[in-house]
Amino acid sequence: xxxxxxxxxxxxxxxxxxxxxxxxxxxxxxxxxxxxxxxxxxxxxxxxxxxxxxxxxxxxxxxxxxxxxxxxxxxxxxxxxxxxxxxxxxxxxxxxxxxxxxxxxxxxxxxxxxxxxxxxxxxxxxxxxxxxxxxxxxxxxxxxxxxxxxxxxxxxxxxxxxxxxxxxxxxxxxxxxxxxxxxxxxxxxxxxxxxxxxxxxxxxxxxxxxxxxxxxxxxxxxxxxxxxxxxxxxxxxxxxxxxxxxxxxxxxxxxxxxxxxxxxxxxxxxxxxxxxxxxxxxxxxxxxxxxxxxxxxxxxxxxxxxxxxxxxxxxxxxxxxxxxxxxxxxxxxxxxxxxxxxxxxxxxxxxxxxxxxxxxxxxxxxxxxxxxxxxxxxxxxxxxxxxxxxxxxxxxxxxxxxxxxxxxxxxxxxxxxxxxxxxxxxxxxxxxxxxxxxxxxxxxxxxxxxxxxxxxxxxxxxxxxxxxxxxxxxxxx
Numbered sequence: 001x002x003x004x005x006x007x008x009x010x011x012x013x014x015x016x017x018x019x020x021x022x023x024x025x026x027x028x029x030x031x032x033x034x035x036x037x038x039x040x041x042x043x044x045x046x047x048x049x050x051x052x053x054x055x056x057x058x059x060x061x062x063x064x065x066x067x068x069x070x071x072x073x074x075x076x077x078x079x080x081x082x083x084x085x086x087x088x089x090x091x092x093x094x095x096x097x098x099x100x101x102x103x104x105x106x107x108x109x110x111x112x113x114x115x116x117x118x119x120x121x122x123x124x125x126x127x128x129x130x131x132x133x134x135x136x137x138x139x140x141x142x143x144x145x146x147x148x149x150x151x152x153x154x155x156x157x158x159x160x161x162x163x164x165x166x167x168x169x170x171x172x173x174x175x176x177x178x179x180x181x182x183x184x185x186x187x188x189x190x191x192x193x194x195x196x197x198x199x200x201x202x203x204x205x206x207x208x209x210x211x212x213x214x215x216x217x218x219x220x221x222x223x224x225x226x227x228x229x230x231x232x233x234x235x236x237x238x239x240x241x242x243x244x245x246x247x248x249x250x251x252x253x254x255x256x257x258x259x260x261x262x263x264x265x266x267x268x269x270x271x272x273x274x275x276x277x278x279x280x281x282x283x284x285x286x287x288x289x290x291x292x293x294x295x296x297x298x299x300x301x302x303x304x305x306x307x308x309x310x311x312x313x314x315x316x317x318x319x320x321x322x323x324x325x326x327x328x329x330x331x332x333x334x335x336x337x338x339x340x341x342x343x344x345x346x347x348x349x350x351x352x353x354x355x356x357x358x359x360x361x362x363x364x365x366x367x368x369x370x371x372x373x374x375x376x377x378x379x380x381x382x383x384x385x386x387x388x389x390x391x392x393x394x395x396x397x398x399x400x401x402x403x404x405x406x407x408x409x410x411x412x413x414x415x416x417x418x419x420x421x422x423x424x425x426x427x428x429x430x431x432x433x434x435x436x437x438x439x440x441x442x443x444x445x446x447x448x449x450x451x452x453x454x455x456x457x458x459x460x461x462x463x464x465x466x467x468x469x470x471x472x473x474x475x476x477x
Contacts, residue, residue, distance in 0.1 A: 235257065332376070339455050339456060362393070363455065382401055416430070416431065
């Protein structure tokens with residue numbers, strides 16, 4: 001009886017899938033066998049590993065698997081080339097299947113499952129740790145490589161954030177400093193207006209005093225004439241009341257009194273205050289007077305373009321070199337290699353002129369620069385700059401990126417006039433004191449030009465000279 005059960009169980013096992021334990025009907029098309037024996041050298045390593053692995057844990061030369069498990073094995077075969085990973089996956093699947101089958105066939109199978117689990121746990125843990133260690137090491141290397149651009153991006157963002165903080169602090173400083181200068185300038189304007197107000201009120205008071213004195217004199221004179229005339233009238237009236245005989249005797253004398261002449265009353269024209277003189281176009285008159293007394297600088301500097309080694313004056317009309325570098329925002333408009341600064345206003349038409357006092361400086365240059373010219377790094381290696389300067393004891397003219405041209409100037413230049421005729425395409429330099437011509441550039445300008453200044457000596461600053469506003473193109477309309 002026992003022998004029949006064993007044969008039945010053996011026959012049943014032949015139709016049960018090795019991996020999943022499900023029954024299936026073998027046929028030539030779906031009964032796939034893995035042979036344990038001679039290895040085919042043409043097979044892939046992972047396929048050989050599968051055959052070896054199955055042969056170790058099943059004491060037979062022929063093993064059947066169902067179509068589903070075959071698909072699973074083939075999937076591992078295609079996807080994974082890691083033989084150790086395939087070994088562990090198939091082993092784990094097979095072990096779980098064996099546990100379920102043993103537990104289902106006999107209670108003693110539970111003991112067998114525990115025994116097998118204990119014997120294989122140590123090997124599995126060791127293999128798993130080894131696999132994990134290998135995978136983790138590879139993954140860390142890949143992540144480390146993938147993190148490099150992220151670290152670079154983080155560095156760029158941190159630098160940009162630092163620039164933003166510095167810019168914010170500089171904006172606060174600029175606001176406070178500019179507000180202070182505005183107040184100072186308006187204090188000067190208020191003082192000027194106050195002085196003008198006091199002058200005009202003083203003129204009004206003087207006119208009032210003169211007119212009042214004239215009226216007083218006229219009033220006194222008229223009073224005296226009234227008293228004299230009143231006395232004459234009373235005397236004549238008394239003579240008219242006398243007796244007829246006496247009246248007739250004094251008639252000739254009384255008639256002469258009526259014929260006495262009194263000076264005519266003078267015309268009161270011009271005796272009133274000349275109101276139009278004080279109020280007519282008062283605002284315009286004051287502004288025109290202020291314009292005549294206030295200097296006008298045709299070119300002012302833009303401190304936002306200044307290199308960190310230059311100092312721009314508060315009134316934006318002079319620039320000086322300084323050995324100490326200032327902490328300034330690294331904005332793209334700022335020069336970062338050469339001690340230069342641009343004018344605050346560019347020109348794309350018309351004629352413009354400005355005078356520069358170089359003082360005793362031994363290193364300077366100035367001219368014009370195109371709006372599109374780069375202000376970073378080596379600006380003189382690119383086109384877009386026309387200048388005249390003093391380098392190493394020599395006066396030179398320079399058109400970038402060409403080499404400078406030596407100028408035949410022997411006398412020391414103190415003040416230089418720069419004249420730009422944008423429409424005609426001419427930039428000329430001359431001595432402001434002697435009016436002697438220094439150099440001229442001719443070019444067909446096609447974009448906006450900015451006044452350009454550079455310093456390399458801290459002996460004295462470059463100073464843009466003011467002109468009287470009445471002589472400039474600036475007018476108060």
